[in-house]
Amino acid sequence: MNDRPDAAGLAPAAGDGPPTAGWVVFGAGGHARSVVDVLERLGASVVAVVGDAGGRAWPVDVLEDEDAGIERVVTEGLHAVVAIGSSEARLAVLGRLRTAAQRARTAAAAPSTESGAEVPSSVQNVPARSAQSTGGGDEVAPAVVAATATVAVGVELGPGTVVLEHAHVGPGSRLGAGVIVNTGAIVEHDCVVGEGSHVAPGAVLLGAARIGARSFVGSGARILPGVALGAGVTVGAGAVVTRSAPDGQTMVGVPARSAHQRLGRGTSQ
Ligand SMILES: CC(C)(COP(=O)(O)OP(=O)(O)OC[C@H]1O[C@@H](n2cnc3c(N)ncnc32)[C@H](O)[C@@H]1OP(=O)(O)O)[C@@H](O)C(=O)NCCC(=O)NCCS
Numbered sequence: 001m002n003d004r005p006d007a008a009g010l011a012p013a014a015g016d017g018p019p020t021a022g023w024v025v026f027g028a029g030g031h032a033r034s035v036v037d038v039l040e041r042l043g044a045s046v047v048a049v050v051g052d053a054g055g056r057a058w059p060v061d062v063l064e065d066e067d068a069g070i071e072r073v074v075t076e077g078l079h080a081v082v083a084i085g086s087s088e089a090r091l092a093v094l095g096r097l098r099t100a101a102q103r104a105r106t107a108a109a110a111p112s113t114e115s116g117a118e119v120p121s122s123v124q125n126v127p128a129r130s131a132q133s134t135g136g137g138d139e140v141a142p143a144v145v146a147a148t149a150t151v152a153v154g155v156e157l158g159p160g161t162v163v164l165e166h167a168h169v170g171p172g173s174r175l176g177a178g179v180i181v182n183t184g185a186i187v188e189h190d191c192v193v194g195e196g197s198h199v200a201p202g203a204v205l206l207g208a209a210r211i212g213a214r215s216f217v218g219s220g221a222r223i224l225p226g227v228a229l230g231a232g233v234t235v236g237a238g239a240v241v242t243r244s245a246p247d248g249q250t251m252v253g254v255p256a257r258s259a260h261q262r263l264g265r266g267t268s269q
Pocket of ligand 1: 182200201217218219220234235236237238239252253263
């Protein structure tokens, strides 16, 4: 059985943006492996990974030097996805990529007003016609939505955001740049997920939940409807978060409490 989607279905219709070009994946660890698989199942061609492979064999070029990777993306007109677990590192590489791509565009022939070569919007809409998309527009790091993921019509996905296999993003939700919605995670309707945040495998944000930038929701955790978490929040695996929490808090347990309260001390994260 061929369970790969038809690669022809990946090329956005004329006017939607570039066809699926080669991709460079920044990161060479476990998350990068998942992201490469997502791209391959979409029929995209991964030409290189960038990072310390730690002895792992990759069937594509491995570039250890990040600058070399960025150079290759820009000079060869490739797409990039940043598959690095650390929010800070992910956003930093994403920022460098976008800056380099913007400089390259500026240095190229003067853009015509019709060319679409202007600085891209920080947010892009998933095409209504397909939830299996590698994004569009001239963004160097378009959002990537796995073949088996579902993203509601009109959802806003920031550049560099990845939605992995079997995940779901409901209508009215807004996700910033560099967000990870990991395998089987659910971001229900009308949620807001700040840039660089990570919703780990099987975690659930129920309706109208909000999480600030660079937050982490551990595997299997549940954020109840309407709960608002600040920036840099860590939610432990399996927690059920019933109350809003401020920036920097680590929440664990059922019902979730700050790690300090629940354990009588902090945790390292
Ligand atoms: C909450 C978390 C961030 C804390 O990490 P940490 O600071 O390294 O914590 P430690 O492992 O040192 O554990 C410290 C204490 O917290 C407890 N603890 C850790 N995680 C917990 C959790 N999810 N729920 C309840 N208690 C937890 C530990 O049992 C330990 O208590 P003890 O000393 O009484 O045994 C981490 O355990 C966690 O849940 N991470 C999520 C992992 C995940 O989902 N990864 C997905 C990757 S894609």
